[in-house]
Amino acid sequence: MERVKWSRENYHHNLNSPYSLRLASADAxxxxxxxxxxxxxxxxxxxEHTKPIQDMxxxxxxxxxxxxxLAVHPPNYIVLWNGDTGTKLWKKxxxxxxxxxxxxxxxxxxxxxxxxxxxxxxTDFSHSKPPGSGGKKVYIASxxxxxxxxxxxxxxxxxxxxxxxxxxxxxxxxKPTAEAVxxxxxxxxxxxxxxxxxxLLLYSREILILDLELSQTVGxxxxxxxxxxxxxxxxxxxxxxxxxxxxxxCVTLRVCRSTTSSPDETVTDPEQSVQELVYxxxxxxxxxxxxxxxxxxxxxxxxxxxxxxxxxxxxxRVMLWELKAxxxxxxxxxxxxxxxxxxxxxxxxxPLGQNQKCIxxxxxxxxxxxxxxxxxxxxxxxxxx
Numbered sequence: 171m172e173r174v175k176w177s178r179e180n181y182h183h184n185l186n187s188p189y190s191l192r193l194a195s196a197d198a199x200x201x202x203x204x205x206x207x208x209x210x211x212x213x214x215x216x217x218e219h220t221k222p223i224q225d226m227x228x229x230x231x232x233x234x235x236x237x238x239x240l241a242v243h244p245p246n247y248i249v250l251w252n253g254d255t256g257t258k259l260w261k262k263x264x265x266x267x268x269x270x271x272x273x274x275x276x277x278x279x280x281x282x283x284x285x286x287x288x289x290x291x292x293t294d295f296s297h298s299k300p301p302g303s304g305g306k307k308v309y310i311a312s313x314x315x316x317x318x319x320x321x322x323x324x325x326x327x328x329x330x331x332x333x334x335x336x337x338x339x340x341x342x343x344x345k346p347t348a349e350a351v352x353x354x355x356x357x358x359x360x361x362x363x364x365x366x367x368x369x370l371l372l373y374s375r376e377i378l379i380l381d382l383e384l385s386q387t388v389g390x391x392x393x394x395x396x397x398x399x400x401x402x403x404x405x406x407x408x409x410x411x412x413x414x415x416x417x418x419x420c421v422t423l424r425v426c427r428s429t430t431s432s433p434d435e436t437v438t439d440p441e442q443s444v445q446e447l448v449y450x451x452x453x454x455x456x457x458x459x460x461x462x463x464x465x466x467x468x469x470x471x472x473x474x475x476x477x478x479x480x481x482x483x484x485x486x487r488v489m490l491w492e493l494k495a496x497x498x499x500x501x502x503x504x505x506x507x508x509x510x511x512x513x514x515x516x517x518x519x520x521p522l523g524q525n526q527k528c529i530x531x532x533x534x535x536x537x538x539x540x541x542x543x544x545x546x547x548x549x550x551x552x553x554x555x
C-alpha cells in the first residue's frame with residue numbers, strides 16, 4: 171500500500187441519495203481501490219499502469235459529483251476518475267515527470283504540479299474537460315545567480331533576515347543554472363489554506379514559504395545542523411500554523427509571527443522591505459525509538475478542530491496526541507512577540523457567569539497565544555492498525 175485518501179464527508183445526502191464514507195487506496199502495482207468503509211468491501215477498482223501512483227486526491231469543490239478522484243500516473247499523466255464507477259473522465263500529459271500536486275483552497279480551478287524541473291501552475295482546471303493548455307511553468311532559482319542581481323551587496327542583515335537571505339529564492343520563467351535551487355530533493359508542495367496566494371516547499375532540512383504574488387520567498391523554517399530532518403508538514407486552515415513530522419517521530423507545532431522593519435531602519439533594497447514570516451516553535455511531543463523496522467510513516471490532524479494528531483508507525487501502532495493549552499503569566503505579555511490570545515471566555519455571545527466553568531478549548535484557533543504542549547490521550551497508542 172502506497173497511499174490512502176478519505177473521500178468527502180460534508181455533502182448533502184437524503185433517503186434517495188444516502189450517505190456513504192469511502193476510502194481510496196493505491197498500491198505499489200498502480201491499482202486504485204475505492205473502499206466502502208462501513209461494509210469493508212471494495213466498491214470499484216481502477217488500473218491504468220503497473221507503476222506506483224505518485225499522488226491522488228478527491229475533488230472537494232464539486233457538490234454535484236462527490237466521487238471524482240484525481241491521480242498522478244507515472245511518468246507524466248494526470249487522470250480524473252469517477253470513483254463510483256471506475257470510469258476515466260479525461261487524461262492529460264505533460265512534458266516533465268510529475269511528482270505531486272496541490273489544489274488552491276481559495277480557487278478550485280487553480281492546480282499546482284510539482285515536477286522534476288519546476289512547478290506548473292494550471293488555472294483552468296475543470297472536472298468536465300482536461301486543461302486546455304500546458305500551464306505556466308516556473309522555476310525556483312537563487313536571486314544571486316541571476317544577472318539582474320549583479321549589483322553591489324548591501325549591508326549584511328542580521329538575525330531572522332540573515333537566515334532568510336541564505337535560502338531566499340525567486341520564481342522565474344527562465345531555467346536556472348546549476349547553482350540555483352533544485353526541486354529534485356523537494357519532499358512536498360502545498361498551498362497554505364490560511365493565506366491566499368502562499369505556498370510551501372518542504373525539504374529535508376528546511377521549509378520555504380513562497381508568496382506567489384511577489385514571486386519570492388517570504389519565510390523559512392530551517393533546522394540546525396544537529397536537528398532532526400523533516401518528513402512531512404501539514405499546514406492548518408484556522409491559523410497560520412504548521413504541524414511538522416520529523417524522522418525521529420517527533421511532531422512539532424510552529425505558529426507564524428510576522429516581522430516588519432522598524433520605522434528607524436533605512437531600507438536600501440526593496441527586497442528587504444517585504445514582510446517576513448517567522449514560525450515560532452510552540453509545542454512538540456516525545457520522539458519514538460527508531461530502528462530498522464520501526465520508523466514514523468505519516469501524521470494526520472483532526473480536520474475539524476486541528477488540535478489533535480495521529481502518528482502512524484511502521485510497526486502498526488497509531489499514536490494519538492492531543493494539544494493542550496495552559497495559560498501563564500508570560501502568555502498575557504503582548505511584548506513577547508507571540509500572536510494575541512484568543513480564549514473561549516464566552517460562547518455564542520453569552521458571557522460566562524461567576525460560578526460557571528470555563529468552556530474548554532474547541533479548536534486550534536482558541537489555543538493560539540497560550541502555552542501549548544502535546545499530551546497523550548487516554549486511548550493511545552492504538553495497536554493492530
